Amino acid sequence: MATLYKGFSTRDWRSRRTFSLSNIEIVKRDLLNHIYTIKGERVMMPNFGTRIPLLAFEQNDEHTRKIVEDDLTVVFNYDPRVKLINLNVLSLPDNNAIIAVADLLYVELDIRDELHIEVATQ
DSSP states (O other): OOOOOEEEOSTTHHHHSOOEEETHHHHHHHHHHHHTSBTTOSTTOTTOSBSGGGGTTSOOSHHHHHHHHHHHHHHHHHOTTEEEEEEEEEEEGGGTEEEEEEEEEETTTTEEEEEEEEEEOO
């Protein structure tokens, strides 16, 4: 498969021994960077980002779950490289977490894959 997307990340350098990422890896990293950016944090783009990083000490209830679902839907619709097929957001009150599983189609790569996101709550 040809490399359509190239980028770099210092996040997993110790285990991978390389900074370069390509195709699905870089798209996932870009999506996670968008998800974990707080709204208003990005210069000249006040609506970029989500409220998800601010939910760490919020109650694990239906309102918080809905915020996660809405913000994730906005992020996936923002990126033209992916198409959201299905999004399941589950509240796990015993573990103080909200789990999101996004079924994504990587449009130009024609590959379908899941992205798992865990949000810790109070």
